[in-house]
Amino acid sequence: LKGDGVLSKVGKNTTSIYNGDGSAFNGTTNIYAGALLINSRLNGPVNVFEDGILGGSGTITGNVVVVEKGGIAPGNSLGRLTIDGDLEMRAGSFYNVELLPEGGNSDLIEVTGTARIDGAIIHHIGLDGEYDPLGTWTILTAGVLEGEFADLISDYMFLGFAVKYENDSVILEITRTGGDFSNYAYTHNQRNVSQGLDSLKGGELYNNML
Secondary structure, eight states: OEESSEEEEOOTTOEEEEOSEETEEOSEEEEOSEEEEEOSEEESOEEEOTTEEEEESSEEESOEEEOTTOEEEEBSSSOEEEESSOEEEOTTOEEEEEBOTTSBOBOEEEEEEEEEEESOEEEEEOOSSOOOTTOEEEEEEEEEEEEEOSEEEESOSSEEEEEEEETTEEEEEEEEOSSOGGGGOOSHHHHHHHHHHHHHOSSHHHHHHO
């Protein structure tokens, strides 16, 4: 891919994968619908519109703007997406992030320039496994970090995450949500079992229920 012009991704609920050499491309990439996975190098600015998703494990040399209801989902499952430029995530845009339950490894957006987070939303997509209650995951790094995410949504009822901002990075830490297990019991047997789990406050069985 080279030259000027516009590269457009269309087609809702479809995925396109780019594995070519876009280092000689001087145009603009617009993701209008569906997912575009960049697994190599692509030059030029990228705009992610409503219903569009930017993903992959490659490098974008240019600025990236994600508007409301547009999203970023690094990797092809877990993976790192590098933006050699600035990132702007506007209010109502989203970051779909996957975490390895054991802690440490996760999706990562690596921004060499400035990452401006203006009320975007983190969506934690749960992977199977036992989550480390002391686990931390770095999900975004930047040369300069400005702003904060507005909310975090998780697939888990009893497992939530605190969002920390330090050293121009965004870090997730586990927190409990949903109150005690016994709050969701209906029968006598369910109450007995859930109260027993509540009393554990940790361990393999307790963590598996999260």
